Amino acid sequence: MMKNLNVKIIEVGPRDGLQNEKKILSTADRVTLVKKLAVAGLNQIEFGAYVSPKWVPQMYGTERMAKSLNKWTARPKKLSLSALVPNEYGMQEFLKNPSEKASLFTATSEKFSFKNTNCSIKESFERMIPIIKLATKNKIKLRAYISTVFGCPFEGQTSLARAVKLTDKFFKMGVHEVSIGDTIGVASPKQVRNFLDLCEKKRLPMNRIAMHFHDTRGTALANVVESLNWGIRSFDTSIGGLGGCPYAPGALGNLATEDLVYLLKRMGYKTSVNLKSLVRIHHWIQKKVAHPLNSHVGASGPWILT
Amino acid sequence: MMKNLNVKIIEVGPRDGLQNEKKILSTADRVTLVKKLAVAGLNQIEFGAYVSPKWVPQMYGTERMAKSLNKWTARPKKLSLSALVPNEYGMQEFLKNPSEKASLFTATSEKFSFKNTNCSIKESFERMIPIIKLATKNKIKLRAYISTVFGCPFEGQTSLARAVKLTDKFFKMGVHEVSIGDTIGVASPKQVRNFLDLCEKKRLPMNRIAMHFHDTRGTALANVVESLNWGIRSFDTSIGGLGGCPYAPGALGNLATEDLVYLLKRMGYKTSVNLKSLVRIHHWIQKKVAHPLNSHVGASGPWILT
Numbered sequence: 132m133m134k135n136l137n138v139k140i141i142e143v144g145p146r147d148g149l150q151n152e153k154k155i156l157s158t159a160d161r162v163t164l165v166k167k168l169a170v171a172g173l174n175q176i177e178f179g180a181y182v183s184p185k186w187v188p189q190m191y192g193t194e195r196m197a198k199s200l201n202k203w204t205a206r207p208k209k210l211s212l213s214a215l216v217p218n219e220y221g222m223q224e225f226l227k228n229p230s231e232k233a234s235l236f237t238a239t240s241e242k243f244s245f246k247n248t249n250c251s252i253k254e255s256f257e258r259m260i261p262i263i264k265l266a267t268k269n270k271i272k273l274r275a276y277i278s279t280v281f282g283c284p285f286e287g288q289t290s291l292a293r294a295v296k297l298t299d300k301f302f303k304m305g306v307h308e309v310s311i312g313d314t315i316g317v318a319s320p321k322q323v324r325n326f327l328d329l330c331e332k333k334r335l336p337m338n339r340i341a342m343h344f345h346d347t348r349g350t351a352l353a354n355v356v357e358s359l360n361w362g363i364r365s366f367d368t369s370i371g372g373l374g375g376c377p378y379a380p381g382a383l384g385n386l387a388t389e390d391l392v393y394l395l396k397r398m399g400y401k402t403s404v405n406l407k408s409l410v411r412i413h414h415w416i417q418k419k420v421a422h423p424l425n426s427h428v429g430a431s432g433p434w435i436l437t
Numbered sequence: 438m439m440k441n442l443n444v445k446i447i448e449v450g451p452r453d454g455l456q457n458e459k460k461i462l463s464t465a466d467r468v469t470l471v472k473k474l475a476v477a478g479l480n481q482i483e484f485g486a487y488v489s490p491k492w493v494p495q496m497y498g499t500e501r502m503a504k505s506l507n508k509w510t511a512r513p514k515k516l517s518l519s520a521l522v523p524n525e526y527g528m529q530e531f532l533k534n535p536s537e538k539a540s541l542f543t544a545t546s547e548k549f550s551f552k553n554t555n556c557s558i559k560e561s562f563e564r565m566i567p568i569i570k571l572a573t574k575n576k577i578k579l580r581a582y583i584s585t586v587f588g589c590p591f592e593g594q595t596s597l598a599r600a601v602k603l604t605d606k607f608f609k610m611g612v613h614e615v616s617i618g619d620t621i622g623v624a625s626p627k628q629v630r631n632f633l634d635l636c637e638k639k640r641l642p643m644n645r646i647a648m649h650f651h652d653t654r655g656t657a658l659a660n661v662v663e664s665l666n667w668g669i670r671s672f673d674t675s676i677g678g679l680g681g682c683p684y685a686p687g688a689l690g691n692l693a694t695e696d697l698v699y700l701l702k703r704m705g706y707k708t709s710v711n712l713k714s715l716v717r718i719h720h721w722i723q724k725k726v727a728h729p730l731n732s733h734v735g736a737s738g739p740w741i742l743t
Contacts (some may be wrong), residue, residue: 196655268561282742287742288569288742311704315630316702316737317600317705317740317742318460318703319700319704320662320704321703321705322454322703345732346612346655346735347733348696348699348733348734348737349652349655349658349693349696349699349700349701349732349734350658350699350703351655351657352655352656352659352698353658353659353662353700355659356626356662357661357662376737379736379737379738381736382736382738383733383734383737384735387655390654390655393654393655393656393657394659396655397623397625397627397628398625398626398627398655400625425654425656425731426655427653427655427688427689428654428655430685430687430688430689431622431653431682431685431688431689432685432688434587434623434696436593436594436623
């Protein structure tokens with residue numbers, strides 16, 4: 132059997148990363164970040180969120196960013212942009228300057244769902260119905276995030292079976308890709324194995340599942356390797372590990388894009404990304420957010436043994 | 438087949454960690470550190486080095502530490518201490534206040550060997566002959582470190598076949614345990630797999646090989662999981678990741694003991710160690726070395742999902 136060595140990286144730094152940074156960056160800086168990341172070879176980038184700036188001030192002006200990025204003359208042909216859409220109004224805003232993908236979200240923990248979006252898991256799905264209708268009508272692809280799959284800061288252990296059920300539900304609703312989030316970075320390869328084993332038994336399409344690991348307890352790359360062993364080829368990462376962990380200040384959050392790219396290169400997997408460019412972007416965005424970013428390869432440098 | 442779930446942790450922070458710290462700690466503080474680690478359940482600890490304080494000022498007074506630790510009335514029965522011994526003179530000093538184990542060292546890179554110890558690999562083995570004789574005569578167990586197994590800061594890629602040959606040579610010389618060092622943290626699970634596959638083909642005793650990973654590029658725990666899959670059950674770690682990486686200032690060095698213990702607990706492996714105690718020791722030693730330690734679990738806290 133020929134092993135597929137091509138790995139897809141979904142860069143979520145400009146959205147999931149920056150929305151957890153204290154410093155609010157201008158839309159111009161955020162557009163520059165997205166362009167730099169695209170030029171470095173990242174062709175799946177989540178650039179913003181159509182949420183109220185009252186809730187998430189860091190994401191203000193997402194519509195202006197979309198407009199600017201759609202007008203980018205040097206835009207790489209393979210670039211696919213996505214933005215988070217919380218409700219019908221957000222989707223209407225999205226469609227004024229449409230991107231390739233709209234992202235939905237829910238959680239496996241009721242408490243997390245309430246604290247994060249002030250609704251139950253069931254209600255979060257009800258909110259999606261008009262979004263999905265509009266997306267289908269306008270030929271916009273859908274991605275969906277499931278948070279707290281491996282544990283919740285409020286509920287503790289969460290149900291893997293429920294996560295599999297929600298993943299299946301998303302696929303049946305026409306979502307193209309489901310992102311499985313270890314929101315607080317508590318998973319080890321054992322939990323990842325248990326989850327992916329359930330997915331395989333349920334015959335879910337492994338090529339449409341993305342794993343979204345946090346490196347809070349140093350386990351992110353170990354979890355990536357376990358996922359690769361199960362045939363997963365899509366991973367969400369954040370340049371420089373932007374955003375940190377809101378539930379453990381000072382700890383790492385999103386797996387850093389450069390750390391994933393280093394591992395993949397050393398293991399013989401292929402990506403579209405230039406590692407040296409990533410480390411340069413790490414240092415550039417570090418100045419903008421004005422605090423040290425904690426990625427491993429950002430600190431060690433992009434040296435690859437040959 | 439019953440899988441062996443017991444994992445042995447060799448704590449090298451008081452020696453390998455502190456010798457790379459700028460601040461020189463007193464022998465009293467270093468003895469306190471060793472005692473705290475032993476009380477936390479670590480029963481294999483390398484506490485010092487019988488080297489000249491002109492070379493390694495951080496290790497001054499190792500003989501006084503040995504004396505003090507041998508007199509410790511509350512010393513746990515299972516505690517096994519080791520100290521690094523570079524030459525015959527060092528071994529004579531060691532024997533004045535003997536510990537359970539003496540540690541030898543070499544590298545797979547000639548350039549590293551010269552820069553580190555001013556001798557070739559061959560000469561490093563010649564230096565060991567009188568040490569081994571004295572150890573055998575006095576019933577002292579031997580452990581040996583091989584550095585730069587997966588890459589060298591001066592030579593780049595190093596030979597895995599040479600590392601296997603040196604490991605075999607150590608066993609034939611009567612060494613009890615060989616520690617395989619990823620000195621600059623460049624290995625991924627692919628290189629670990631290649632190395633352990635060679636060891637297995639050579640029929641080396643896997644239960645006497647310890648893996649010594651650095652987390653410089655975030656791959657340490659992924660490498661641990663790969664090693665566990667090959668039957669390895671011994672790992673060197675350093676409390677708080679003490680020492681950092683001398684070849685990449687600001688980057689992580691030794692895998693932190695608390696990060697390994699978190700992973701093992703989440704995967705169902707058994708250790709003798711209390712994770713909460715480790716995090717307390719992390720914060721205590723952080724004050725002593727007077728700079729932030731970068732371990733993941735030290736920053737996130739010792740929370741374990743139940």
